[in-house]
Amino acid sequence: MKAVAKAHTNIALIKYWGKRNDELILPMNNSLSLTLDHFYTTTEVQFDEALQTDTFIFNGETASDSESAKISSYLDRIRQFAGVQMYAAVRSVNHVPTSAGFASSASGFAALAAASTKALGLDLDRKTLSILARQGSGSACRSVFGGFAEWEKGSRTDGSDSYAVPIMSKTEWDVRVLSVLLESNEKPISSRKGMKRTVETSPFYSGWLEAVDHELKEIKTAIRTKDFERLGKVAEANALKMHATMLGSHPPFTYWQSSTMAVMEEVQHLRDKGIQAYYTIDAGPNVKILCLPEDEQKIRDELENLEMVKGIYGCRPGPGIEYKEK
Numbered sequence: 001m002k003a004v005a006k007a008h009t010n011i012a013l014i015k016y017w018g019k020r021n022d023e024l025i026l027p028m029n030n031s032l033s034l035t036l037d038h039f040y041t042t043t044e045v046q047f048d049e050a051l052q053t054d055t056f057i058f059n060g061e062t063a064s065d066s067e068s069a070k071i072s073s074y075l076d077r078i079r080q081f082a083g084v085q086m087y088a089a090v091r092s093v094n095h096v097p098t099s100a101g102f103a104s105s106a107s108g109f110a111a112l113a114a115a116s117t118k119a120l121g122l123d124l125d126r127k128t129l130s131i132l133a134r135q136g137s138g139s140a141c142r143s144v145f146g147g148f149a150e151w152e153k154g155s156r157t158d159g160s161d162s163y164a165v166p167i168m169s170k171t172e173w174d175v176r177v178l179s180v181l182l183e184s185n186e187k188p189i190s191s192r193k194g195m196k197r198t199v200e201t202s203p204f205y206s207g208w209l210e211a212v213d214h215e216l217k218e219i220k221t222a223i224r225t226k227d228f229e230r231l232g233k234v235a236e237a238n239a240l241k242m243h244a245t246m247l248g249s250h251p252p253f254t255y256w257q258s259s260t261m262a263v264m265e266e267v268q269h270l271r272d273k274g275i276q277a278y279y280t281i282d283a284g285p286n287v288k289i290l291c292l293p294e295d296e297q298k299i300r301d302e303l304e305n306l307e308m309v310k311g312i313y314g315c316r317p318g319p320g321i322e323y324k325e326k
């Protein structure tokens, strides 16, 4: 009744921003991401008749009550799905600099979905796994797959057609992502609350939804033809649109800080010098730079000159869910 699974984080190039159902985590729009090799979570789950409650050890320490409650309520979904009532001991190690704002619920819930169902003896296909991971955290459904993956929003109310599908495997195209860690203050608002406020109050949200279908088409053509410039341009434009919706919210908010904008400017400078680099930004101040392998070192050299840059983590396309020997 024990299993171990490993899942990697992903960076959305066409973003998920907004839910149509909070409980089942059903998104308003399709999104598309690249799974990254450098950041991952390994999770061991053991179900045991003798346990009186779920236990959760995170990075070697007993997790806080609120973290434990989140895991337990997710395990309730898994128990309901599998038709069992046993409690579980969960041990999770995050190979993600969490304190650095690269925290990812994506790798966490993808690994938990895979390990918990495997521990219960279920041998699920990737689609079912993606549907289960989604109910922990939306972006987790994309981390079930390696390389480029698209989360299809689906149209049913029960979520049975809302899951990720693979678009291109990790070995087919070596695109690099430099995760740039910046000095920053605390995150003003969680992504869960931020997207809810945006959907409910931003007059720009309808514009976001109108643009996203065309951007998805565009990025899928870029991936199919391995056209990096096309990929970078549309990813950067999509990220800017997502962040623009937040400025229109009530009350308004932004995840950008002055350091964020300094790196955005630097990326523009690099392009002016003929280096193909594009940025994308999630619900935090850090910037991720898309580039090709031949430009990675040049970009690092330039960024290292910036005082507010606290670290640069280079990522390649990563794999989907992997099960480990116990």
Ligand code: 2P0
Residues within 6 Å of the ligand: 011, 012, 014, 015, 016, 017, 025, 031, 105, 106, 136, 137, 138, 139, 140, 191, 192, 281, 282, 283
């Ligand atoms: C994404 N983000 O597509 C977008 C872009 C942040 C910005 O998915 O509420 O942790 O658990 O479904 O997946 C972050 O939000 O939110 C996210 P929930 P999640 O990657």
